[in-house]
Amino acid sequence: MKKWLGLVILSCLLVLASCSSNDDSNNKVIKNNTKGDKEKVTVIPQDNSKDYQTIHSKTPSQTRGYIGYGVTNRKDIDEMEMGLMSLSKEHFSPDKYAFQEGRFLSENEIDGMLGRKSKKTPNGLNPPLGKGSNVQEQAMNSPKELSYVLEQDYLTKESDNKYKLGGISLAISFNSVYQDKVMDSKGQTYDVDVDLDTSKVKADAKNYAQKVVQRVRQNKNLKNVPIFVTLYLEASPDSLVPGYFFDKAYVGQGNSNIGGWQTVNQKYALFPSVSAGDKHKEDEQSFDKFKSDVQNYFDNFIGITGEGYYKDNELSNLTFNINLKFYDKTEIVGFTQYVASLLQSKFPFDRSIPVQIYIKSNEQPESIIVKNPDMDKPFVHVYHQ
CATH class of the missing domain: 3.30.300.190 (GMP Synthetase; Chain A, domain 3)
Structure with a gap:
């Protein structure tokens, strides 16, 4: 039902966007932080002052729907997306910022972070394969912890018809259960299913987050903007309730180091x-x-x-x-x-x-x-x- 309602709401937003696009007063321009390029977009008004205006572009995000690659439970996907937006209001107030889906991190950049560290993927943040007589044992003995990096963008109004990036929010998600399919050198695939020690995952999460922020800063569009970082523990893939955010931090403009963490106390x-x-x-x-x-x-x-x-x-x-x-x-x-x-x-x-x-x-x-x-x-x- 929630998914069905979500489709209805999305349809309504698209109708609003299509209607608004005929009104020149609603056509705005987004300025890229590092280029002279400009993009025409539609600004969709919020239902109330507690919500964000939404920046709608006809050009889809590079990572539209890509979250399903790393997060398989629909409950987790919804909670990460909506929960991150809610938590972001602490630093990016709806009074001053408009929301746009993440448009700066590419699939290749996200893949580069989620991959295992190896000769072929030296920049992967997940651990290399462990010991074992076959690839299944090696994967199970060294499970992946980092599952996804979700980006959301928050834009400020520069003038009557121009918006620019004011900050980004990241939800960095981690497995509580590592499920995967791995392939050996002969092309044979094996299922991997490992329950992780959540205490260890949470302890490791801050180290992962620091590396993610440093990697994000390498993106030329994101060198100087403030970054709001949250850490999310996924539920099991078949869970009827989502996982939860457990820590958050704010990284100031141009900074690459995460200073202090704050606990997020919310669960289902x-x-x-x-x-x-x-x-x-x-x-x-x-x-x-x-x-x-x-x-x-x-x-x-x-x-x-x-x-x-x-x-x-x-x-x-x-x-x-x-x-x-x-x-x-x-x-x-x-x-x-x-x-x-x-x-x-x-x-x-x-x-x-x-x-x-x-x-x-x-x-x-x-x-x-x-x-x-x-x-x-x-x-x-x-x-x-």
Whole structure:
């Protein structure tokens, strides 16, 4: 459902961009930091002052969609992209900066960092193959830790019709599970699957980040701009909740050394799960109560999972996914209204927590319910297909 909603939002943005492009007042120019080249773009206004204006170019980024090369879990991709944008507001305020997808680091530059250090790839930041009688053992004995380097650009308005790069943000991601396919000299491929020691990965991450920043500074367009750096630990490839950011740092204009690091205290919990029961017992019990109330509506099985977002150890957002087989549209309408009524009358969580509920039938989206703290009643929408 989230992916479907994302496509809808993206479509809306593209419509805005296409409409705006006919209005000369919205056509802006981006100046390259090191060349005289200029590029016409469209500036898409934000929904509210807390969000960024978006710089839209008809020329796609060199690394558009490339994150999937290093990060395989869609949950992690979404969290890295949106989480990095959110964290970036601390240094690149939406009042002064506009957002643009990363356009300066190329696929070759990113590949150069993600590769293993070897004779063929001497600039690779991941460790060389380890000991072993074959390439599979060698890879497993020396797993890759660094998985991706995500770039986001933040631009400042220079004049009425000109924008220039004001800073970049980086999300440097690391594996908690190393999964790969390796090939021997005869062309035979082998699967690699290794659970990593996350304490070691986090300890190594800062050293990787320092090398990444030094490598980024070699890009002629990024020699002098401020760099906001974040470190992200991926979830396992099949996880139903994303990983999390765990450290951040700011590198000043022209500097290549990361000074002090700050801890980022935010994580996700899956309900129901052993981990949530151990770390968030009261919230797990509240989830069980809500699940029981939802399942009272039908005699047949209703699958329900929850995703809790914790910031500074406080539950800050809730997402529920409900899946069951419906036989007609009126069932969907009635069930959706029933679940919405539970948010009003019997919801066991704190009412100040934003809630999103996605209802599906055979994994197809049927309806959505949203309740924010400032809303008297939940927003309810049933899809008509």
